[in-house]
Amino acid sequence: MGPVGSGKTTQADILSKKLSLPHIQTGEIYRKIATENSDIGKKIKTILDAGDLIDDETTFEVIDKHLKEIPGGFVIDGFPRTLVQAKREVFCVDKVFYIKISDEEALKRLLLRKREDDTSEVIVERLKVYHQETEPILDYYKNQGKLIEIDGSGSIKVVYDRIKIS
16 A cells, blocks of 8 residues: 555565565556446546546445456555445455655656656645545554555665565
């Protein structure tokens, strides 16, 4: 977990390869669905373009469908994003790595990656939504003894080394 731009997808990808587990990227799934000419695709595209979170009901529909295809353990990033999603316990959570970076660092990183939906306005909105909707999950996992906070500053290797020793 972490704010947009924290490197959670990059770190989850490395971790999944090291553990030989599938990597589920909800952002990638949503972006793929958003290109489809379907009701759910149009709905998700509108939400993503505004920088908002996908609603819980739609998230559960998408996640449930994709988890059915995974026979065992996995590494996931981008889910859960709300306390409602975390409490539903769609799957057993062993550990939650929280990659912590400042909003300023997140904005800087995202503007450098030059993705079409990464405008300053959308990024600021996504960070605002993250602080309101997703940060409360951190206490939920902390109270369960599953949260491990990782300093997200530094190179990809430095951050991965911090995860590896946790």
